[in-house]
Amino acid sequence: MNNHEYIKNILDSEKIGAVNISAPYRDELYVTVTGADFGKVCSLLHKRLDSAVMTFFAEDMRARSGSFTVYCAFLSVQARSWIFVRQDVPGENPEFVSIAKDIYSAALFERETNEMFGITPLGNPDIRSLRLHDEVWPRGFYPLRKDFVPPAGKSADGAQYQFRRVEGEGIFEVPVGPVHAGIIGPGHFRFSAAGEPVINLEIRLGWTHRGIEKLLEGKDHAEAVNIVERISGDTAFGYSLAFCNSVEKMLGPEIPVRAQVLRVLYLELERLYNHANDMGGIALDVGFSFPAQFASLIKESILRLNENLSGSRYLKGINIVGGVEKDIDKAKSAVIDEALTKIEKDILALEDMLFSSISFMDRVDATGILRTQTARDLGITGVAARASGIGLDLRKAFPDIYGVFSFAAAKEHRGDVASRFKVRCFETKESISLIHQSLKKLDGCGPQLKIAVLPKEGTALGSAEAWRGPVLVWTRLGAGGKIERCKITDPSFRNWEGLSYAVLGNIIPDFPLCNKSFDLSYPGNDL
Amino acid sequence: MSINILKNSLKKGRVTVKIDPSGIAMPPEMEKLGADLKKAVYAKFGRSFHIREVDTGSCNGCESEIIACANPLYDIQRFGIDFVASPRHADALLVTGPVSKNMELALKKTYEAMPEPKFVITLGDCARGGGIFKGSYYTCGGVENVLPVTLHIPGCPPNPLVIIKTLLAFLQK
Numbered sequence: 001m002n003n004h005e006y007i008k009n010i011l012d013s014e015k016i017g018a019v020n021i022s023a024p025y026r027d028e029l030y031v032t033v034t035g036a037d038f039g040k041v042c043s044l045l046h047k048r049l050d051s052a053v054m055t056f057f058a059e060d061m062r063a064r065s066g067s068f069t070v071y072c073a074f075l076s077v078q079a080r081s082w083i084f085v086r087q088d089v090p091g092e093n094p095e096f097v098s099i100a101k102d103i104y105s106a107a108l109f110e111r112e113t114n115e116m117f118g119i120t121p122l123g124n125p126d127i128r129s130l131r132l133h134d135e136v137w138p139r140g141f142y143p144l145r146k147d148f149v150p151p152a153g154k155s156a157d158g159a160q161y162q163f164r165r166v167e168g169e170g171i172f173e174v175p176v177g178p179v180h181a182g183i184i185g186p187g188h189f190r191f192s193a194a195g196e197p198v199i200n201l202e203i204r205l206g207w208t209h210r211g212i213e214k215l216l217e218g219k220d221h222a223e224a225v226n227i228v229e230r231i232s233g234d235t236a237f238g239y240s241l242a243f244c245n246s247v248e249k250m251l252g253p254e255i256p257v258r259a260q261v262l263r264v265l266y267l268e269l270e271r272l273y274n275h276a277n278d279m280g281g282i283a284l285d286v287g288f289s290f291p292a293q294f295a296s297l298i299k300e301s302i303l304r305l306n307e308n309l310s311g312s313r314y315l316k317g318i319n320i321v322g323g324v325e326k327d328i329d330k331a332k333s334a335v336i337d338e339a340l341t342k343i344e345k346d347i348l349a350l351e352d353m354l355f356s357s358i359s360f361m362d363r364v365d366a367t368g369i370l371r372t373q374t375a376r377d378l379g380i381t382g383v384a385a386r387a388s389g390i391g392l393d394l395r396k397a398f399p400d401i402y403g404v405f406s407f408a409a410a411k412e413h414r415g416d417v418a419s420r421f422k423v424r425c426f427e428t429k430e431s432i433s434l435i436h437q438s439l440k441k442l443d444g445c446g447p448q449l450k451i452a453v454l455p456k457e458g459t460a461l462g463s464a465e466a467w468r469g470p471v472l473v474w475t476r477l478g479a480g481g482k483i484e485r486c487k488i489t490d491p492s493f494r495n496w497e498g499l500s501y502a503v504l505g506n507i508i509p510d511f512p513l514c515n516k517s518f519d520l521s522y523p524g525n526d527l
Numbered sequence: 528m529s530i531n532i533l534k535n536s537l538k539k540g541r542v543t544v545k546i547d548p549s550g551i552a553m554p555p556e557m558e559k560l561g562a563d564l565k566k567a568v569y570a571k572f573g574r575s576f577h578i579r580e581v582d583t584g585s586c587n588g589c590e591s592e593i594i595a596c597a598n599p600l601y602d603i604q605r606f607g608i609d610f611v612a613s614p615r616h617a618d619a620l621l622v623t624g625p626v627s628k629n630m631e632l633a634l635k636k637t638y639e640a641m642p643e644p645k646f647v648i649t650l651g652d653c654a655r656g657g658g659i660f661k662g663s664y665y666t667c668g669g670v671e672n673v674l675p676v677t678l679h680i681p682g683c684p685p686n687p688l689v690i691i692k693t694l695l696a697f698l699q700k
Contacts, residue, residue, distance in 0.1 A: 131629075131665075132665075133628075133629045135629075135632075136628045136629060136631070136632075137628065143664055143665075148664075150664040178629075178630065178633050179581055179633050179637055181612035181613070182612070183580045183582075183590050183593050183594050183610055184582070184590060185582045185585075185587055185590065186581075186582055186583075186630060186633065206629060207584070207627060207629045207630050207633075208582065208583070208584040208585070208624065208627050208629075208630070209584070209627050209628075209629060209665050210584050210625065210627055210660045210663050210665060210666055211660075211663040211664050211665040211666070214663065214664060215660065215662075215663050226659060227659055230586045230588070230653075230659055230683070231586060232586055232587065233585070233586035233587045233588025233589070233590075233591060233684065234587055234588070234591060236586075236588070293598065293599050296594075296595070296598040296599065297551060297598065297599060297600060299595075299598075300551055300595060300598055300600055301551040303595070304551060307686075313592075313686060314588055314591075314684070316683075521587065522582075522587065523584070523585065523586045523587055526584075526627075
């Protein structure tokens with residue numbers, strides 16, 4: 001049964017008629033509904049597909065059809081397909097009925113749509129701005145509308161962000177940030193505590209908002225790759241891969257096998273250096289500095305390996321639409337082999353050091369628990385989800401080239417810091433194995449690295465299971481292959497909220513530890 | 528009490544292992560660079576040069592490289608340069624990112640909290656002029672539009688060796 005019939009059956013079972021279903025690609029399906037049916041169809045798919053909202057966004061189509069279009073995407077693992085529910089929203093006084101009451105994982109996306117497009121989600125109780133802070137941005141300016149003009153010279157309205165207040169005897173607030181004590185991105189954390197335990201944590205982000213989605217508009221795909229590599233510096237390759245996947249799906253060339261295998265290799269190298277970094281970071285945040293320094297050496301050695309292979313420590317400038325720029329020849333292959341042997345030995349030693357330390361295990365065990373149900377409701381993805389018993393890994397859900405590799409997806413159940421640590425330990429080993437396998441496969445591939453592409457109009461969703469979790473990029477190319485809309489969804493966007501639940505009941509001094517175990521991106525969230 | 532702790536650690540043995548840094552040797556010029564850097568820091572800053580870092584919208588690539596300067600391989604601390612937690616303790620402010628509108632006030636406040644004499648270093652291509660984010664509706668187009676900048680360290684991101692070399696060249700002036 002193809003995805004079309006599968007979804008049609010689900011919709012028919014609830015007697016939802018008058019919908020238009022189209023499947024532009026094997027793994028994408030669009031269900032177009034009226035505003036009245038939107039919530040009903042989303043709820044139905046949410047339950048039946050057992051999927052959180054994977055991405056949710058709007059598009060300004062007023063120049064073509066006089067209206068905005070709002071999309072809500074779910075993932076059907078069974079049908080191996082992304083399912084988009086789509087509705088048109090009138091161009092004048094745009095609003096739609098919020099679905100966040102039934103599907104909590106849509107809540108943040110609705111807030112985002114409200115501030116970036118001025119499309120009101122009716123009934124959503126929380127439409128405070130996420131990125132365009134009230135203190136610096138006047139109301140009524142919606143950057144992602146096509147007719148947006150920056151508020152030059154106009155100052156903010158004097159509005160102030162309202163934090164959620166916890167009141168009661170003995171409750172006190174601890175505000176932290178946006179500038180932190182370490183060398184780290186900016187974010188504001190507002191703890192409400194009674195005695196030691198945290199009663200509530202509100203995380204206010206958006207400090208590093210640079211307007212990436214607007215910047216991408218009007219760019220061609222080569223310029224865009226340069227920008228997406230700089231959304232979140234530690235996921236440069238994951239981002240360029242997701243973006244290239246999106247455009248390549250649209251333009252249709254078959255990517256040479258060699259390029260596909262190389263992409264696996266580089267993506268796993270990125271995972272490896274970041275996971276090693278996080279293992280050290282978790283050690284550092286319990287005050288165990290020796291393994292932390294050791295991990296920083298492992299990270300440095302992988303960064304140098306990256307530089308040796310591609311000329312970039314952070315794997316920039318490798319992906320292009322149509323393939324890759326940097327090949328791995330026999331000599332480089334030998335270098336990787338040798339380096340990996342040492343890296344593997346070191347990572348095992350690092351794990352050994354930490355697992356055999358009673359004080360370390362005592363600090364991470366049962367700390368910062370994110371329960372499975374909470375993770376599901378919030379739409380948590382990636383490492384954090386796999387540590388809380390949600391086994392989603394896009395490398396398994398959409399195998400593509402990963403289908404010819406043998407590896408296992410990590411899964412832990414307890415949702416504590418230790419689980420997130422163990423997921424990383426597991427994934428580093430799988431990554432090392434994947435890199436070894438890809439080196440073997442390169443021997444049997446032809447020499448072709450890239451294929452020329454011709455621009456055309458269209459839309460497509462690209463994805464990559466980057467080290468933190470799935471990076472999704474939905475792109476619309478318009479006339480001349482210029483980007484008209486590019487929606488970026490970083491795993492951090494919802495995982496930050498997971499962190500605010502995980503710390504509840506823990507003591508404030510354990511916050512850095514919980515935070516590091518998630519290791520979320522500020523710039524990826526803020527865009 | 529202390530005899531118990533000693534007993535316990537003898538019983539458990541060594542949890543850590545000796546690290547063999549072969550394979551990621553230090554760049555050969557590092558020792559010479561370090562010695563010069565130390566001399567300059569001693570002469571100009573009375574042995575210690577303290578830096579406070581603020582991210583105003585970088586992609587965190589620069590942060591990763593600044594942190595790498597302090598790893599055991601480069602270990603910039605041994606030359607007298609340290610990254611401090613408070614602007615009150617800092618001689619210089621190291622700024623990354625194109626200055627998002629949200630960070631403008633926080634950046635100014637951090638600068639104001641520093642004691643005199645003080646100066647500003649920018650690091651990474653987008654900190655100067657906004658780099659790839661130039662023209663965005665939400666950035667101030669670089670640190671120079673917000674604070675007076677004395678030194679710029681170029682790169683996207685600059686690697687630890689470039690950071691150390693640029694600092695040295697500046698301090699030797």
